Amino acid sequence: MSDIIHPIILCGGSGSRLWPLSRLLYPKQFLSLGGVRSLLGETIERVSGGDFSAPLFICNEKHRFIVAEQARQSATGRGVGEIVLEPAGRNTAPAAAAASLLVLDEDKEALVMLLPSDHVIENRAAFAAAVATAATAARQGALVTFGITPDAANTGYGYIRKGAPMEGVSGCFTVEAFKEKPDAATAKSYLDAGGYFWNSGMFLFSARNYLEELQRLQPDMLALCRKAVGDGSREPDFFRLENESFAAVPSISIDYAVMERTAQAAVVPADMGWSDVGSWSALWDLGEKDASGNVTVGNVLLRDAETSYIHSSGPLVAALGVRDIAVIATDDAVLVLPRDDAERVKEVVDILKDQERPEYASHLTVYRPWGSYRTLKVGERFLIKHITLKPGARISLQRHRCRAEHWVVVSGAARVTRDDETFDLGEDQSTYIPIGAKHRLENPADAELHIVEVQSGAILSEDDIERFDDAYGRA
Numbered sequence: 001m002s003d004i005i006h007p008i009i010l011c012g013g014s015g016s017r018l019w020p021l022s023r024l025l026y027p028k029q030f031l032s033l034g035g036v037r038s039l040l041g042e043t044i045e046r047v048s049g050g051d052f053s054a055p056l057f058i059c060n061e062k063h064r065f066i067v068a069e070q071a072r073q074s075a076t077g078r079g080v081g082e083i084v085l086e087p088a089g090r091n092t093a094p095a096a097a098a099a100s101l102l103v104l105d106e107d108k109e110a111l112v113m114l115l116p117s118d119h120v121i122e123n124r125a126a127f128a129a130a131v132a133t134a135a136t137a138a139r140q141g142a143l144v145t146f147g148i149t150p151d152a153a154n155t156g157y158g159y160i161r162k163g164a165p166m167e168g169v170s171g172c173f174t175v176e177a178f179k180e181k182p183d184a185a186t187a188k189s190y191l192d193a194g195g196y197f198w199n200s201g202m203f204l205f206s207a208r209n210y211l212e213e214l215q216r217l218q219p220d221m222l223a224l225c226r227k228a229v230g231d232g233s234r235e236p237d238f239f240r241l242e243n244e245s246f247a248a249v250p251s252i253s254i255d256y257a258v259m260e261r262t263a264q265a266a267v268v269p270a271d272m273g274w275s276d277v278g279s280w281s282a283l284w285d286l287g288e289k290d291a292s293g294n295v296t297v298g299n300v301l302l303r304d305a306e307t308s309y310i311h312s313s314g315p316l317v318a319a320l321g322v323r324d325i326a327v328i329a330t331d332d333a334v335l336v337l338p339r340d341d342a343e344r345v346k347e348v349v350d351i352l353k354d355q356e357r358p359e360y361a362s363h364l365t366v367y368r369p370w371g372s373y374r375t376l377k378v379g380e381r382f383l384i385k386h387i388t389l390k391p392g393a394r395i396s397l398q399r400h401r402c403r404a405e406h407w408v409v410v411s412g413a414a415r416v417t418r419d420d421e422t423f424d425l426g427e428d429q430s431t432y433i434p435i436g437a438k439h440r441l442e443n444p445a446d447a448e449l450h451i452v453e454v455q456s457g458a459i460l461s462e463d464d465i466e467r468f469d470d471a472y473g474r475a
Helices: 039-046 061-074 092-104 124-139 184-193 207-217 219-230 243-247 254-259 280-286 339-354
Strands: 005-010 056-060 083-086 111-116 143-148 159-165 173-179 196-206 265-270 295-303 309-320 325-329 334-338 365-368 371-379 382-389 397-399 403-411 414-418 421-425 430-433 439-442 449-457 466-469
Touching: 005 039, 005 092, 039 061, 056 061, 056 092, 061 083, 061 365, 083 092, 092 111, 092 207, 092 219, 092 254, 111 124, 111 207, 124 143, 124 196, 124 265, 143 159, 143 207, 143 254, 159 184, 159 265, 173 254, 184 196, 196 207, 196 254, 196 265, 207 219, 207 254, 219 243, 280 309, 280 325, 280 339, 325 339, 334 339, 371 449, 382 439, 403 414, 414 430, 421 430
Parallel strands: 005 056, 005 111, 056 083, 143 265, 295 309, 309 325
Antiparallel strands: 111 196, 143 196, 159 173, 159 196, 173 265, 325 334, 365 371, 371 382, 382 449, 397 439, 397 466, 403 430, 403 449, 414 421, 414 439
Protein backbone atom coordinates (compact mmCIF):
# COMPACT_ATOMS: atom_id res chain seq x y z
CA MET A 1 0.00 0.00 0.00
CA SER A 2 1.20 3.50 -0.88
CA ASP A 3 2.88 5.66 1.75
CA ILE A 4 1.47 8.78 0.09
CA ILE A 5 -1.91 10.18 1.18
CA HIS A 6 -3.89 12.01 -1.49
CA PRO A 7 -5.99 14.82 0.05
CA ILE A 8 -9.40 15.34 -1.54
CA ILE A 9 -10.66 18.79 -0.53
CA LEU A 10 -14.41 19.30 -0.88
CA CYS A 11 -15.09 22.93 -1.76
CA GLY A 12 -18.86 22.85 -2.17
CA GLY A 13 -21.49 24.18 0.18
CA SER A 14 -23.12 27.58 0.54
CA GLY A 15 -22.29 28.34 4.19
CA SER A 16 -25.75 29.83 4.68
CA ARG A 17 -25.54 29.73 8.48
CA LEU A 18 -22.81 32.39 8.36
CA TRP A 19 -24.84 34.88 6.32
CA PRO A 20 -24.37 37.83 5.74
CA LEU A 21 -20.60 37.28 5.61
CA SER A 22 -21.00 34.04 3.67
CA ARG A 23 -22.95 34.26 0.40
CA LEU A 24 -23.89 31.81 -2.35
CA LEU A 25 -21.19 33.12 -4.71
CA TYR A 26 -18.56 33.55 -1.97
CA PRO A 27 -19.30 31.07 0.85
CA LYS A 28 -17.48 30.62 4.11
CA GLN A 29 -14.71 28.31 2.87
CA PHE A 30 -13.26 31.26 0.92
CA LEU A 31 -13.39 33.65 3.87
CA SER A 32 -10.81 34.43 6.51
CA LEU A 33 -12.65 34.18 9.81
CA GLY A 34 -9.96 35.33 12.18
CA GLY A 35 -6.79 33.91 10.69
CA VAL A 36 -4.59 35.21 7.90
CA ARG A 37 -5.69 32.58 5.41
CA SER A 38 -9.16 31.61 4.28
CA LEU A 39 -10.60 28.37 5.67
CA LEU A 40 -9.72 26.73 2.35
CA GLY A 41 -6.19 28.10 2.58
CA GLU A 42 -5.84 26.72 6.10
CA THR A 43 -7.06 23.32 4.91
CA ILE A 44 -4.49 23.29 2.11
CA GLU A 45 -1.71 24.32 4.48
CA ARG A 46 -2.77 21.60 6.95
CA VAL A 47 -2.09 18.85 4.40
CA SER A 48 1.10 20.25 2.96
CA GLY A 49 4.35 18.36 3.39
CA GLY A 50 4.84 15.07 5.15
CA ASP A 51 3.14 12.11 3.47
CA PHE A 52 0.61 14.23 1.57
CA SER A 53 0.55 14.70 -2.18
CA ALA A 54 -0.70 17.86 -3.85
CA PRO A 55 -4.42 18.08 -3.05
CA LEU A 56 -7.24 17.41 -5.49
CA PHE A 57 -10.16 19.85 -5.25
CA ILE A 58 -13.83 19.28 -6.00
CA CYS A 59 -16.03 22.32 -6.54
CA ASN A 60 -18.82 23.69 -8.70
CA GLU A 61 -18.61 25.80 -11.83
CA LYS A 62 -19.35 29.12 -10.12
CA HIS A 63 -16.49 28.77 -7.63
CA ARG A 64 -13.82 27.34 -9.92
CA PHE A 65 -11.74 30.49 -10.32
CA ILE A 66 -11.85 31.31 -6.60
CA VAL A 67 -10.64 27.79 -5.79
CA ALA A 68 -7.89 28.03 -8.41
CA GLU A 69 -6.67 31.39 -7.10
CA GLN A 70 -6.73 30.42 -3.42
CA ALA A 71 -5.09 27.08 -4.20
CA ARG A 72 -2.33 28.90 -6.09
CA GLN A 73 -1.81 31.32 -3.21
CA SER A 74 -1.60 28.48 -0.67
CA ALA A 75 0.38 26.02 -2.80
CA THR A 76 3.56 24.54 -1.40
CA GLY A 77 6.44 22.98 -3.29
CA ARG A 78 4.15 20.13 -4.34
CA GLY A 79 1.98 22.52 -6.31
CA VAL A 80 -1.75 22.41 -7.01
CA GLY A 81 -3.48 19.17 -7.90
CA GLU A 82 -6.46 18.69 -10.17
CA ILE A 83 -9.55 20.90 -9.77
CA VAL A 84 -12.59 18.75 -10.53
CA LEU A 85 -15.81 20.52 -11.53
CA GLU A 86 -19.16 19.00 -10.57
CA PRO A 87 -22.00 19.92 -12.95
CA ALA A 88 -24.35 19.53 -9.97
CA GLY A 89 -23.79 19.01 -6.25
CA ARG A 90 -24.34 15.37 -5.34
CA ASN A 91 -23.02 15.19 -1.75
CA THR A 92 -19.93 13.41 -0.48
CA ALA A 93 -20.31 9.78 -1.63
CA PRO A 94 -20.26 10.56 -5.39
CA ALA A 95 -17.57 13.20 -4.91
CA ALA A 96 -15.37 10.67 -3.12
CA ALA A 97 -16.03 8.12 -5.87
CA ALA A 98 -15.06 10.48 -8.70
CA ALA A 99 -11.95 11.61 -6.84
CA SER A 100 -10.92 8.02 -6.03
CA LEU A 101 -11.28 7.01 -9.68
CA LEU A 102 -9.09 9.93 -10.79
CA VAL A 103 -6.44 9.28 -8.13
CA LEU A 104 -6.26 5.56 -8.98
CA ASP A 105 -5.22 6.51 -12.52
CA GLU A 106 -1.95 7.78 -11.02
CA ASP A 107 -1.52 5.57 -7.94
CA LYS A 108 -3.05 2.07 -7.99
CA GLU A 109 -2.52 1.65 -4.24
CA ALA A 110 -3.61 5.15 -3.26
CA LEU A 111 -4.79 6.22 0.14
CA VAL A 112 -7.17 9.17 -0.03
CA MET A 113 -8.28 11.56 2.70
CA LEU A 114 -11.60 13.30 2.29
CA LEU A 115 -11.55 16.79 3.83
CA PRO A 116 -14.20 19.51 4.01
CA SER A 117 -12.68 22.87 3.07
CA ASP A 118 -14.46 24.89 5.76
CA HIS A 119 -13.34 23.42 9.09
CA VAL A 120 -11.04 24.82 11.75
CA ILE A 121 -8.42 22.59 13.42
CA GLU A 122 -6.36 24.36 16.05
CA ASN A 123 -4.12 21.49 17.20
CA ARG A 124 -2.01 20.54 14.20
CA ALA A 125 0.06 18.00 16.14
CA ALA A 126 -3.07 16.11 17.24
CA PHE A 127 -4.37 16.22 13.66
CA ALA A 128 -1.12 14.78 12.30
CA ALA A 129 -1.09 12.01 14.93
CA ALA A 130 -4.70 11.07 14.13
CA VAL A 131 -3.94 10.96 10.40
CA ALA A 132 -0.94 8.67 11.00
CA THR A 133 -3.11 6.28 13.04
CA ALA A 134 -5.88 6.34 10.43
CA ALA A 135 -3.41 5.67 7.61
CA THR A 136 -2.13 2.58 9.42
CA ALA A 137 -5.69 1.31 9.80
CA ALA A 138 -6.55 2.13 6.17
CA ARG A 139 -3.58 0.09 4.96
CA GLN A 140 -5.17 -2.86 6.76
CA GLY A 141 -8.44 -2.37 4.89
CA ALA A 142 -10.40 -0.08 7.23
CA LEU A 143 -12.56 2.82 6.04
CA VAL A 144 -11.66 5.32 8.74
CA THR A 145 -13.58 8.32 10.04
CA PHE A 146 -12.33 10.79 12.63
CA GLY A 147 -14.35 11.17 15.83
CA ILE A 148 -14.05 14.45 17.71
CA THR A 149 -13.93 14.26 21.49
CA PRO A 150 -17.12 16.11 22.56
CA ASP A 151 -16.96 18.87 25.13
CA ALA A 152 -20.70 19.60 25.24
CA ALA A 153 -24.03 17.90 24.55
CA ASN A 154 -24.23 19.45 21.09
CA THR A 155 -27.34 18.67 19.06
CA GLY A 156 -25.91 19.99 15.78
CA TYR A 157 -23.63 17.02 15.06
CA GLY A 158 -24.08 13.36 14.28
CA TYR A 159 -22.42 11.00 16.78
CA ILE A 160 -20.29 7.88 16.46
CA ARG A 161 -20.17 5.19 19.12
CA LYS A 162 -16.86 3.38 19.22
CA GLY A 163 -16.64 -0.38 19.48
CA ALA A 164 -13.72 -2.71 20.20
CA PRO A 165 -10.11 -1.65 19.62
CA MET A 166 -8.86 -2.45 16.13
CA GLU A 167 -6.30 -5.20 16.32
CA GLY A 168 -2.76 -4.00 15.70
CA VAL A 169 -3.65 -0.30 15.47
CA SER A 170 -3.40 1.54 18.76
CA GLY A 171 -5.86 4.43 18.98
CA CYS A 172 -8.28 3.09 16.35
CA PHE A 173 -11.60 1.37 17.06
CA THR A 174 -14.32 -0.40 15.17
CA VAL A 175 -17.56 1.56 14.78
CA GLU A 176 -20.42 0.19 16.82
CA ALA A 177 -23.02 2.67 15.55
CA PHE A 178 -23.59 5.97 13.79
CA LYS A 179 -26.21 8.16 15.44
CA GLU A 180 -28.29 10.91 13.85
CA LYS A 181 -28.23 14.42 15.28
CA PRO A 182 -29.87 13.89 18.70
CA ASP A 183 -32.20 15.99 20.81
CA ALA A 184 -30.73 17.67 23.89
CA ALA A 185 -31.59 14.86 26.33
CA THR A 186 -30.12 12.19 24.07
CA ALA A 187 -26.97 14.20 23.46
CA LYS A 188 -26.50 14.55 27.22
CA SER A 189 -26.94 10.80 27.67
CA TYR A 190 -24.20 10.21 25.07
CA LEU A 191 -21.87 12.54 26.93
CA ASP A 192 -22.65 10.90 30.29
CA ALA A 193 -22.17 7.38 28.90
CA GLY A 194 -18.80 8.06 27.27
CA GLY A 195 -17.52 6.34 24.14
CA TYR A 196 -19.41 8.70 21.82
CA PHE A 197 -17.74 11.15 19.45
CA TRP A 198 -18.86 13.88 17.08
CA ASN A 199 -18.79 12.89 13.44
CA SER A 200 -16.19 15.22 11.89
CA GLY A 201 -16.98 14.51 8.23
CA MET A 202 -13.32 13.63 7.53
CA PHE A 203 -12.40 10.18 6.17
CA LEU A 204 -9.27 8.25 5.21
CA PHE A 205 -9.25 5.00 3.24
CA SER A 206 -7.76 3.09 0.35
CA ALA A 207 -9.36 4.38 -2.85
CA ARG A 208 -9.62 0.83 -4.10
CA ASN A 209 -11.31 -0.41 -0.89
CA TYR A 210 -13.82 2.42 -0.98
CA LEU A 211 -14.76 1.73 -4.59
CA GLU A 212 -15.11 -1.99 -3.86
CA GLU A 213 -17.56 -1.24 -1.03
CA LEU A 214 -19.41 1.23 -3.24
CA GLN A 215 -19.66 -1.47 -5.93
CA ARG A 216 -21.24 -3.80 -3.37
CA LEU A 217 -23.55 -1.24 -1.75
CA GLN A 218 -24.26 1.35 -4.46
CA PRO A 219 -23.43 -0.24 -7.85
CA ASP A 220 -25.67 2.04 -9.92
CA MET A 221 -24.11 5.13 -8.38
CA LEU A 222 -20.61 3.89 -9.03
CA ALA A 223 -21.44 3.06 -12.66
CA LEU A 224 -22.66 6.63 -13.23
CA CYS A 225 -19.56 8.05 -11.52
CA ARG A 226 -17.31 5.91 -13.71
CA LYS A 227 -19.07 7.22 -16.80
CA ALA A 228 -18.86 10.82 -15.57
CA VAL A 229 -15.11 10.44 -15.08
CA GLY A 230 -14.52 8.40 -18.24
CA ASP A 231 -16.44 10.87 -20.43
CA GLY A 232 -15.11 13.93 -18.59
CA SER A 233 -13.01 16.58 -20.29
CA ARG A 234 -9.66 17.93 -19.20
CA GLU A 235 -8.86 21.62 -19.68
CA PRO A 236 -5.60 23.40 -18.81
CA ASP A 237 -6.79 24.24 -15.28
CA PHE A 238 -9.83 22.01 -14.64
CA PHE A 239 -11.32 18.54 -15.10
CA ARG A 240 -15.03 18.62 -15.92
CA LEU A 241 -17.12 15.60 -14.98
CA GLU A 242 -19.50 14.63 -17.79
CA ASN A 243 -22.74 16.47 -17.18
CA GLU A 244 -25.55 14.02 -17.93
CA SER A 245 -24.10 11.04 -16.05
CA PHE A 246 -23.13 12.94 -12.92
CA ALA A 247 -26.42 14.82 -12.81
CA ALA A 248 -28.18 11.41 -12.73
CA VAL A 249 -26.23 10.32 -9.62
CA PRO A 250 -28.36 10.34 -6.45
CA SER A 251 -27.33 12.91 -3.85
CA ILE A 252 -26.16 10.91 -0.83
CA SER A 253 -23.51 11.31 1.84
CA ILE A 254 -20.66 8.90 2.33
CA ASP A 255 -22.09 8.13 5.79
CA TYR A 256 -25.42 6.88 4.43
CA ALA A 257 -24.05 5.28 1.27
CA VAL A 258 -21.18 3.32 2.81
CA MET A 259 -20.03 3.99 6.37
CA GLU A 260 -23.26 3.02 8.13
CA ARG A 261 -23.52 -0.21 6.10
CA THR A 262 -19.97 -1.52 5.88
CA ALA A 263 -18.23 -3.92 8.25
CA GLN A 264 -14.95 -2.10 7.57
CA ALA A 265 -15.85 1.18 9.33
CA ALA A 266 -13.37 2.36 11.94
CA VAL A 267 -12.98 5.52 13.99
CA VAL A 268 -9.93 7.36 15.29
CA PRO A 269 -10.96 9.53 18.26
CA ALA A 270 -9.12 12.85 18.39
CA ASP A 271 -9.07 16.04 20.43
CA MET A 272 -7.63 18.39 17.81
CA GLY A 273 -9.42 21.68 18.45
CA TRP A 274 -11.90 20.95 15.66
CA SER A 275 -14.90 23.04 14.66
CA ASP A 276 -17.04 23.00 11.54
CA VAL A 277 -17.63 26.75 12.09
CA GLY A 278 -21.30 26.08 11.51
CA SER A 279 -22.75 29.16 13.21
CA TRP A 280 -21.93 32.56 14.64
CA SER A 281 -22.04 31.04 18.13
CA ALA A 282 -19.29 28.63 17.02
CA LEU A 283 -17.13 31.61 16.09
CA TRP A 284 -17.81 33.07 19.53
CA ASP A 285 -16.60 29.78 21.01
CA LEU A 286 -13.40 29.96 18.95
CA GLY A 287 -12.69 33.66 19.36
CA GLU A 288 -10.44 35.48 21.81
CA LYS A 289 -12.69 36.99 24.47
CA ASP A 290 -12.30 40.20 26.41
CA ALA A 291 -12.81 40.46 30.18
CA SER A 292 -16.58 40.54 29.69
CA GLY A 293 -16.65 37.51 27.41
CA ASN A 294 -17.14 39.45 24.16
CA VAL A 295 -15.55 38.57 20.83
CA THR A 296 -15.15 41.47 18.41
CA VAL A 297 -13.88 41.58 14.83
CA GLY A 298 -13.44 44.76 12.79
CA ASN A 299 -14.66 48.28 13.53
CA VAL A 300 -16.53 47.73 16.81
CA LEU A 301 -17.20 49.90 19.89
CA LEU A 302 -18.62 48.29 23.06
CA ARG A 303 -19.91 49.71 26.33
CA ASP A 304 -21.53 47.63 29.05
CA ALA A 305 -21.69 44.56 26.80
CA GLU A 306 -21.23 40.93 27.83
CA THR A 307 -20.76 37.53 26.18
CA SER A 308 -21.59 38.80 22.71
CA TYR A 309 -20.15 38.32 19.23
CA ILE A 310 -19.85 41.56 17.21
CA HIS A 311 -18.34 41.39 13.72
CA SER A 312 -18.08 44.24 11.23
CA SER A 313 -16.49 44.04 7.81
CA GLY A 314 -17.81 47.51 6.96
CA PRO A 315 -19.25 50.31 9.12
CA LEU A 316 -18.62 51.10 12.76
CA VAL A 317 -20.85 48.97 14.99
CA ALA A 318 -21.52 50.41 18.45
CA ALA A 319 -23.23 48.11 20.96
CA LEU A 320 -24.29 49.32 24.40
CA GLY A 321 -25.95 47.46 27.26
CA VAL A 322 -26.34 44.17 25.40
CA ARG A 323 -25.95 40.58 26.52
CA ASP A 324 -25.58 37.29 24.65
CA ILE A 325 -26.24 38.65 21.17
CA ALA A 326 -24.58 38.32 17.78
CA VAL A 327 -24.29 41.30 15.44
CA ILE A 328 -22.74 40.87 11.99
CA ALA A 329 -22.44 43.89 9.69
CA THR A 330 -21.29 43.97 6.08
CA ASP A 331 -21.46 46.81 3.57
CA ASP A 332 -24.98 45.87 2.48
CA ALA A 333 -26.56 43.90 5.34
CA VAL A 334 -26.75 43.71 9.15
CA LEU A 335 -27.81 40.64 11.13
CA VAL A 336 -28.85 40.86 14.81
CA LEU A 337 -30.01 37.86 16.83
CA PRO A 338 -29.57 36.12 20.20
CA ARG A 339 -26.25 34.29 20.18
CA ASP A 340 -27.87 31.03 21.28
CA ASP A 341 -30.31 31.23 18.34
CA ALA A 342 -27.56 31.46 15.73
CA GLU A 343 -28.88 28.39 13.90
CA ARG A 344 -31.93 30.43 12.83
CA VAL A 345 -29.93 32.44 10.29
CA LYS A 346 -31.05 29.98 7.64
CA GLU A 347 -34.61 31.30 8.03
CA VAL A 348 -33.44 34.71 6.82
CA VAL A 349 -31.47 33.16 3.96
CA ASP A 350 -34.53 31.19 2.82
CA ILE A 351 -36.62 34.38 2.74
CA LEU A 352 -33.96 36.26 0.76
CA LYS A 353 -33.75 33.37 -1.70
CA ASP A 354 -37.53 33.23 -2.15
CA GLN A 355 -37.65 36.99 -2.74
CA GLU A 356 -34.65 36.80 -5.13
CA ARG A 357 -32.85 39.51 -3.17
CA PRO A 358 -29.28 40.20 -4.34
CA GLU A 359 -28.05 39.94 -0.73
CA TYR A 360 -28.75 36.20 -0.88
CA ALA A 361 -26.21 35.46 -3.59
CA SER A 362 -23.41 38.00 -3.55
CA HIS A 363 -21.62 40.82 -1.80
CA LEU A 364 -21.19 44.27 -3.27
CA THR A 365 -17.72 43.09 -4.35
CA VAL A 366 -17.80 40.17 -6.80
CA TYR A 367 -14.60 38.29 -7.70
CA ARG A 368 -13.76 37.20 -11.22
CA PRO A 369 -10.70 35.38 -12.64
CA TRP A 370 -9.45 38.68 -14.06
CA GLY A 371 -10.00 40.70 -10.86
CA SER A 372 -13.15 42.05 -9.25
CA TYR A 373 -15.94 44.58 -9.49
CA ARG A 374 -17.76 46.44 -6.74
CA THR A 375 -21.19 47.99 -7.10
CA LEU A 376 -21.08 51.58 -5.85
CA LYS A 377 -24.54 52.85 -6.77
CA VAL A 378 -27.69 51.51 -8.44
CA GLY A 379 -30.43 53.80 -9.70
CA GLU A 380 -33.16 54.02 -12.32
CA ARG A 381 -31.47 53.06 -15.62
CA PHE A 382 -27.93 53.50 -14.27
CA LEU A 383 -25.31 51.53 -12.32
CA ILE A 384 -21.84 52.58 -11.15
CA LYS A 385 -19.03 50.06 -10.54
CA HIS A 386 -15.41 50.08 -9.41
CA ILE A 387 -13.56 47.54 -11.58
CA THR A 388 -10.11 46.13 -10.79
CA LEU A 389 -8.04 44.18 -13.31
CA LYS A 390 -4.98 42.16 -12.33
CA PRO A 391 -1.70 42.79 -14.21
CA GLY A 392 -1.90 41.18 -17.65
CA ALA A 393 -5.59 40.32 -17.28
CA ARG A 394 -8.38 41.04 -19.74
CA ILE A 395 -12.12 40.67 -19.82
CA SER A 396 -13.89 38.77 -22.58
CA LEU A 397 -14.58 40.30 -25.98
CA GLN A 398 -18.28 41.08 -25.56
CA ARG A 399 -21.17 43.33 -26.35
CA HIS A 400 -24.39 44.48 -24.72
CA ARG A 401 -27.75 44.77 -26.42
CA CYS A 402 -29.41 47.01 -23.84
CA ARG A 403 -26.78 49.20 -22.18
CA ALA A 404 -23.95 51.60 -22.89
CA GLU A 405 -20.85 52.05 -20.70
CA HIS A 406 -18.48 54.89 -19.80
CA TRP A 407 -15.03 53.94 -18.47
CA VAL A 408 -12.81 56.30 -16.46
CA VAL A 409 -9.26 55.19 -15.57
CA VAL A 410 -8.57 55.96 -11.91
CA SER A 411 -5.12 54.37 -11.71
CA GLY A 412 -2.99 52.14 -13.91
CA ALA A 413 -3.05 51.72 -17.68
CA ALA A 414 -5.92 50.40 -19.80
CA ARG A 415 -6.03 48.94 -23.29
CA VAL A 416 -9.45 49.21 -24.90
CA THR A 417 -10.85 47.35 -27.89
CA ARG A 418 -13.97 48.95 -29.35
CA ASP A 419 -15.23 47.38 -32.56
CA ASP A 420 -12.33 47.70 -35.06
CA GLU A 421 -10.09 50.03 -33.03
CA THR A 422 -7.69 49.38 -30.13
CA PHE A 423 -6.21 52.21 -28.04
CA ASP A 424 -4.59 52.88 -24.66
CA LEU A 425 -5.83 55.07 -21.81
CA GLY A 426 -3.87 56.49 -18.89
CA GLU A 427 -4.98 57.84 -15.54
CA ASP A 428 -7.86 60.37 -15.65
CA GLN A 429 -8.67 59.46 -19.25
CA SER A 430 -12.01 57.97 -20.32
CA THR A 431 -13.92 56.38 -23.17
CA TYR A 432 -17.47 55.50 -24.21
CA ILE A 433 -18.79 52.06 -25.25
CA PRO A 434 -22.07 52.48 -27.14
CA ILE A 435 -24.88 49.92 -27.14
CA GLY A 436 -24.05 47.02 -29.46
CA ALA A 437 -20.31 47.74 -29.78
CA LYS A 438 -17.95 44.77 -29.40
CA HIS A 439 -15.47 45.71 -26.70
CA ARG A 440 -12.75 44.44 -24.41
CA LEU A 441 -10.82 45.93 -21.47
CA GLU A 442 -7.23 44.82 -20.83
CA ASN A 443 -4.48 45.64 -18.34
CA PRO A 444 -1.15 45.61 -20.21
CA ALA A 445 0.85 46.90 -17.21
CA ASP A 446 2.52 45.32 -14.17
CA ALA A 447 0.30 47.20 -11.70
CA GLU A 448 -3.42 46.76 -11.01
CA LEU A 449 -5.82 48.71 -13.17
CA HIS A 450 -8.68 50.54 -11.47
CA ILE A 451 -11.53 52.05 -13.44
CA VAL A 452 -14.95 53.48 -12.65
CA GLU A 453 -17.64 52.19 -14.98
CA VAL A 454 -20.99 53.94 -15.44
CA GLN A 455 -23.64 51.80 -17.12
CA SER A 456 -26.84 53.26 -18.54
CA GLY A 457 -29.68 51.45 -20.23
CA ALA A 458 -32.79 49.34 -19.89
CA ILE A 459 -31.06 46.14 -18.64
CA LEU A 460 -28.04 46.44 -16.33
CA SER A 461 -27.65 42.84 -15.16
CA GLU A 462 -24.91 40.38 -16.07
CA ASP A 463 -27.48 38.64 -18.29
CA ASP A 464 -26.94 41.34 -20.94
CA ILE A 465 -23.51 39.99 -21.97
CA GLU A 466 -22.82 38.27 -25.28
CA ARG A 467 -19.28 36.85 -25.30
CA PHE A 468 -17.26 36.22 -28.47
CA ASP A 469 -13.84 35.33 -27.06
CA ASP A 470 -12.79 34.61 -23.49
CA ALA A 471 -9.55 33.46 -21.90
CA TYR A 472 -11.52 31.66 -19.17
CA GLY A 473 -13.73 29.43 -21.32
CA ARG A 474 -16.99 31.37 -20.86
CA ALA A 475 -17.59 32.33 -24.50
